[in-house]
Amino acid sequence: MHLLVAAASLAFVVACGETASPTSPPLALGRSKQPKALSQKGPLLAVCNIPYDVRVSKRIGPLGGTLDLGDNNTVYFPPGALLTDTTITALVPAGNTARVFFTPEGLHFPVAASITLNVSPCITPTSLLSVVYLQADTVSEVRPTVNNPNAHTVTATIEHFSSYAVAY
Numbered sequence: 001m002h003l004l005v006a007a008a009s010l011a012f013v014v015a016c017g018e019t020a021s022p023t024s025p026p027l028a029l030g031r032s033k034q035p036k037a038l039s040q041k042g043p044l045l046a047v048c049n050i051p052y053d054v055r056v057s058k059r060i061g062p063l064g065g066t067l068d069l070g071d072n073n074t075v076y077f078p079p080g081a082l083l084t085d086t087t088i089t090a091l092v093p094a095g096n097t098a099r100v101f102f103t104p105e106g107l108h109f110p111v112a113a114s115i116t117l118n119v120s121p122c123i124t125p126t127s128l129l130s131v132v133y134l135q136a137d138t139v140s141e142v143r144p145t146v147n148n149p150n151a152h153t154v155t156a157t158i159e160h161f162s163s164y165a166v167a168y
Helices: 002-016
Strands: 052-058 066-072 073-077 086-092 101-103 107-119 132-134 138-142 145-148 153-160 165-168
Touching: 052 066, 066 086, 073 086, 107 165, 132 145, 132 153, 138 165, 153 165
Parallel strands: none
Antiparallel strands: 052 086, 066 073, 073 107, 086 101, 101 165, 107 153, 132 138, 132 165, 145 153
16 A cells, blocks of 8 residues: 555656656757757757867869868859859857858859758757858848758858858
8 A cells, every 4th residue: 555655656746747848949969958049030050069160271263172071061162153263261160059150251152152061960850951141140041952861961052151050
């Protein structure tokens, strides 16, 4: 009888304990909260585990080329995207969002370049992810995105340099 009362009491305590609401944001790999939304009305940045900074520079000219950021992240410049030889620098900062900062900032491409970002470190369902253009840490534009679930990548065309991120 005492065992039955103890089991019922335990069940009651567990049932009345705090639980996450169905709308609570997911926890990011041991982090206590989701990153602050960069746009309250628009897309939210995907929660991703980027363990270390990556900075890459390469000189690319009118014949085109690829800037390889490692870990299946690339920027492809087709012929004609750059009018002169230009040193392109990309920074992928460590943190809980997948974003890339490019210089020279404001550089425009007569022929669109394409950016491919690896989304395997993201805990947001990858089928929902898109590439977004950031202005002053605010989602300014959602780029038309091709989502490749087999390769765990998202790809979008870009017409200029600034900052881009993965969002949902």
